[in-house]
Amino acid sequence: MLTLSLYNYAEMLALIASIIFYKNLFKTPFLILIPYLLMTVAAELTGNYLGIHHRYKENVNLFNITTVIEFVIFYFLFYKNINSAVLKNIILYAMPLYVVLAAVNQLFIQGFNNFHTYTMLVGTVFIIVFVFFYFYEAFSDKEPLSLPKEPMFWISIGLFLFYLGDFTYNLMQPYFIKNHMQKESFHLFHIINNNLIIFEYICFSIAIFVCSNNRLASKLQS
Amino acid sequence: MQQQPFSFEAAIIAITIVFLILGAFIVMIVLVYRKRRNLHLLEKLNLQSNYKHELLKAQLEIQEQTLTNIGREIHDNIGQVLSFVKLSLNPAGGSLEQLQQKMHDSRELVAKAINDLRDLSKSLNVQYFAHLGLLKAIETEVERMNKSGLLNLNINIKGTPYELGEQCELVLFRIFQEALNNSLKHADARNFTINLQFNTETFNLTLADDGQGFTVADKLGSFNGSGLKNIESRAALIGAVATINSMPGKGCAISLQLNHHISQTNVN
Structure with missing residues (x-):
């Protein structure tokens, strides 16, 4: 029997929001959130199932693939929502570079049967840097801009806080695995991590809602 | 296997929490700064829109004034000339020589009327002012007013x-x-002097009449003083400082000082 955590429900909530408002996501880069959320929910449920049945290797294999796809999808969203040609180019080159790095790591360094913590760390750093790109543009935009009405702002803060919180964990994970982490610490990290996932997916749901609101506003204007 | 001491792990967790607080702080800064910037941008947009509105108003008023001048000119000048020509061409009596003289005079008068009409039609062009520029436009106005004999205008350029x-x-x-309108309509002035001073850093424009004058504070405080208030607010719009000096029986002098560089920045 699958036991779902609160963060699983947060992910499902975002998926349901994206399906309900799918029409408003059309013709926007945020349409990619639908397959992304479908993949995430499916991966989490499958991972849960595999965990219960102690099929840890398959579980790691599954997340080794989905996390790489996740990062590429986030980079794509930043690429589409940043205006500066220079920053856009950096993100554009970062996408294939990340895939290559992850492939090299999973094939030759950490192996496909171990979780790719090194490239998770690289992916996290990329995300944090891209969030700063977005914030920099939001700072310097010469037109009046209401950030809470920008879907990308919500996605950015969701990703920013999630990956900031996850950064030290990803950084120290190989060390902790080697030296056996204390149960209490592991529990604390899990609490932080789970809450950050909930926060991240609530932000994604708000982004989807804002997207549909903007669409409605522009319809009313026209 | 040896377990990691809890203090080390606690430190890592503390760092994570510090990171999160820092992240939340950055998000707050971005939000607050953006809000302030939006307010500033809206204020700027408002100012720009006011500026454009005032400019448009000034442009319309200039056109209106031009039309009034043209109407007066047609009535007082061209109308008179053509009436005189009509009278001259009256076929009643006179020798051949007199008739030839009349024809000659009439031809000259019609030519003058045509010239005047050509000048007037030029001033009906919307781009006329832009084409002339301030100095030439003032000189044209001075010429026109002096010709009309309503007021004696003097222009000094430094x-x-x-x-x-x-x-x-x-x-x-x-x-x-x-200012000219005020002098004509309300001041009962005979002379109107225009001083234009082109310095390296500043431009000064002084408009003075020898009319009946008024108490500046009283005028600015009353409903009738809207013309003077307009002068002050419009001067401020282009970054100029307007000073109005007047006393009953002592005429009126309006001085405008404009920093050439500031005016360019304001316009931008």
């Missing part, structure tokens, strides 16, 4: 004239028209 920018010149010309 320094080498330079352009102040179309919008700035438009506002200055409208101020000049307003």
Whole structure:
């Protein structure tokens, strides 16, 4: 029997929001959130199932693939929502570079049967840097801009806080695995991590809602 | 296997929490800064829209004034000339020589009327002012007024004239028209002096009449003083400082001082 955590429900909530408002996501880069959320929910449920049945290797294999796809999808969203040609180019080159790095790591360094913590760390750093790109543009935009009405702002803060919180964990994970982490610490990290996932997916749901609101506003204007 | 000491792990967790607080703080800064920037941008947009509105108003007023002048000119000048020609061409009596003289005079008068009409039609062109520039526009007005005999206008120019920018010149010309109108309609003035001083850093425009004058504070405080208030607010719009000096029986002098560089920045 699958036991779902609160963060699983947060992910499902975002998926349901994206399906309900799918029409408003059309013709926007945020349409990619639908397959992304479908993949995430499916991966989490499958991972849960595999965990219960102690099929840890398959579980790691599954997340080794989905996390790489996740990062590429986030980079794509930043690429589409940043205006500066220079920053856009950096993100554009970062996408294939990340895939290559992850492939090299999973094939030759950490192996496909171990979780790719090194490239998770690289992916996290990329995300944090891209969030700063977005914030920099939001700072310097010469037109009046209401950030809470920008879907990308919500996605950015969701990703920013999630990956900031996850950064030290990803950084120290190989060390902790080697030296056996204390149960209490592991529990604390899990609490932080789970809450950050909930926060991240609530932000994604708000982004989807804002997207549909903007669409409605522009319809009313026209 | 040895377990990691809890203090080390606690430190890592503390760092994570610090990271999160820092992240939340950054998000807050971005939000607050953006809100302030939005307010500033909206204020700027408002100012720009007010500026454009005032410019448009000044432009319309100039056109209105031009039409009034043209109407007066047609009535007082061209109308008179053509009436005189009509009388001259009256076939009643006279020798051949007299008739030839009359024909000659009439031809000259018609030619003058055509010239006057050509000048007037030029001033009906919307781009006329932009084409002329401030100095030439004022000189044309001086010439026109002096010809009409309603007021004696004198113009003094100091320094080498330079352009102040179309919008700035438009506002200055409208101020000049307003002051001239005031002198004509309310001041009962005979002379009107225009001083234009083109310095390296500043441009000074002084418009003075020898009319009946008034108490500045009283005038600015009353409903009738809207013309003077307009002069002050329009001067401020282009970054100029307007000073109005007047006393009953002592005429009126309006001085405008404009920092050439500031005016360019304001327009931008």
